[in-house]
Amino acid sequence: MKWLRYSVNEQIFTGYLKNNILHxxxxxxWDRWQELGLKHRIDNxxxxxxxxxxxxxxxxxxxxxxxxxxxxxxxxxxxxxGAADIGYRAVNALIAHGDEVIIPKDAGEKIHYEAELxxxxxxxxxxxxxKDAHSCIFGYTIGNDVSERDWQKSDRTFFRSKNxxxxxxxxxxxxxxxxxxxxxxxxxxxxxxxxxxETQAMLFSIATxxxxxxxxxxxxxxxxxxxxxxxxxxxxxDGDTVEIxxxxxxxxxxxxxxxx
Amino acid sequence: MKWLRYSVNEQIFTGYLKNNILHxxxxxxWDRWQELGLKHRIDNxxxxxxxxxxxxxxxxxxxxxxxxxxxxxxxxxxxxxGAADIGYRAVNALIAHGDEVIIPKDAGEKIHYEAELxxxxxxxxxxxxxKDAHSCIFGYTIGNDVSERDWQKSDRTFFRSKNxxxxxxxxxxxxxxxxxxxxxxxxxxxxxxxxxxETQAMLFSIATxxxxxxxxxxxxxxxxxxxxxxxxxxxxxDGDTVEIxxxxxxxxxxxxxxxx
Numbered sequence: 001m002k003w004l005r006y007s008v009n010e011q012i013f014t015g016y017l018k019n020n021i022l023h024x025x026x027x028x029x030w031d032r033w034q035e036l037g038l039k040h041r042i043d044n045x046x047x048x049x050x051x052x053x054x055x056x057x058x059x060x061x062x063x064x065x066x067x068x069x070x071x072x073x074x075x076x077x078x079x080x081x082g083a084a085d086i087g088y089r090a091v092n093a094l095i096a097h098g099d100e101v102i103i104p105k106d107a108g109e110k111i112h113y114e115a116e117l118x119x120x121x122x123x124x125x126x127x128x129x130x131k132d133a134h135s136c137i138f139g140y141t142i143g144n145d146v147s148e149r150d151w152q153k154s155d156r157t158f159f160r161s162k163n164x165x166x167x168x169x170x171x172x173x174x175x176x177x178x179x180x181x182x183x184x185x186x187x188x189x190x191x192x193x194x195x196x197x198e199t200q201a202m203l204f205s206i207a208t209x210x211x212x213x214x215x216x217x218x219x220x221x222x223x224x225x226x227x228x229x230x231x232x233x234x235x236x237x238d239g240d241t242v243e244i245x246x247x248x249x250x251x252x253x254x255x256x257x258x259x260x
Numbered sequence: 261m262k263w264l265r266y267s268v269n270e271q272i273f274t275g276y277l278k279n280n281i282l283h284x285x286x287x288x289x290w291d292r293w294q295e296l297g298l299k300h301r302i303d304n305x306x307x308x309x310x311x312x313x314x315x316x317x318x319x320x321x322x323x324x325x326x327x328x329x330x331x332x333x334x335x336x337x338x339x340x341x342g343a344a345d346i347g348y349r350a351v352n353a354l355i356a357h358g359d360e361v362i363i364p365k366d367a368g369e370k371i372h373y374e375a376e377l378x379x380x381x382x383x384x385x386x387x388x389x390x391k392d393a394h395s396c397i398f399g400y401t402i403g404n405d406v407s408e409r410d411w412q413k414s415d416r417t418f419f420r421s422k423n424x425x426x427x428x429x430x431x432x433x434x435x436x437x438x439x440x441x442x443x444x445x446x447x448x449x450x451x452x453x454x455x456x457x458e459t460q461a462m463l464f465s466i467a468t469x470x471x472x473x474x475x476x477x478x479x480x481x482x483x484x485x486x487x488x489x490x491x492x493x494x495x496x497x498d499g500d501t502v503e504i505x506x507x508x509x510x511x512x513x514x515x516x517x518x519x520x
Contacts, residue, residue, distance in 0.1 A: 054351055057419075085420065086419045087417040126425075157320065157346065159345065159346045159473070160476050163477065216419075217353070217423060
């Protein structure tokens, strides 16, 4: 089942998709809900971020090639993390599939995408074991962890480099049936593929991150875990469109526009 | 005016305090609201966190003595930040005045308080100037940025050291009339004062942080800015009660309990 948040004349709906028709519901997909009896063609709505997470978790470094390439580009020795230490991002930065990423005027040239699988939590849990961790996942979506590398290096925190408004495209939907096995993550810039990697080739699995994080933090329905990316990105310029595909899940596409 | 969130029989209310009586409202304090006609004695309610912020901003290092003492305790040279780079925390960790801070079983001995003034945003703003920054502040409250120093040193991110459940007491209320001039921040551990500092002796002012952050992030009503702390903390142990007073604003008190 594919779940979306969307708007019609600025009114927000939650609904599921069936044969290009959105069926609006009352309630939350992971909770009790009922049909509203309202239907919309997907072509006639504005797609919104599929969820606004209470807490926005991000694995950060979680694919070996990304860790190596980032370190080399900085002239540093790669350090493979020894534990699944979760990071986090800020909700202000989220935008939807189809929205524009706005590059601030004073940003440098090193604007990079990071194509990420996102797990969406569907149950309140604490201290969940790795074995049971998948039982609290409602479904999956796609995230683009847009980063400004000069700020990431110069600033004391990741706020500006990672959480500037519009730097966190997520969507288009939450798929409850996605199977990570054999899935590939691909990125196209202006229609030309720049990278492809096995989605599941993570250093620490989704179950490991969820279990470890839940030893310290209660997870709530709607929380998201962004699972990290592989490889590196070319510099994304004004007018470029970045499309992230995770096979079997969907495509997240956003145009980048530099503020003038 | 003092604004609280509170609960009666697990039903949550927002209200203002007048002569120890809470007057419940419908709406948000920073928006249109009306009296519900319901009153409660403050002694008869459970106080909740005064706001659940969409984004939880934290200045981190913002008082010189804290920066020096932290560096010395780590055997490092103090580095005074050159810019007001905002950090951020996670909402799962928030608890209210009077709630217990739960120290996880596997935490080390270096459990520290950080007594902080908190500015609560009341308006949606972007690109606000320093001169105008105070116009978007609705009021002020108190925060305790509880930290586990071994994890802060060992982990790749601040998640566990700063955002473990219960590590972010905030409250008891939002005061719309607080005046930072001449205010003192004091901490008592089990009734004995451990530190006192001038609340306004910040490296970067609240206006500087808000203005700079808003150059990159849209600020929303309910967002909070935790403004950093001065000095250092003794190790807080099982059974200790930490009370933070900001004169003219109020007292935030929480007992610390180690998980057994």
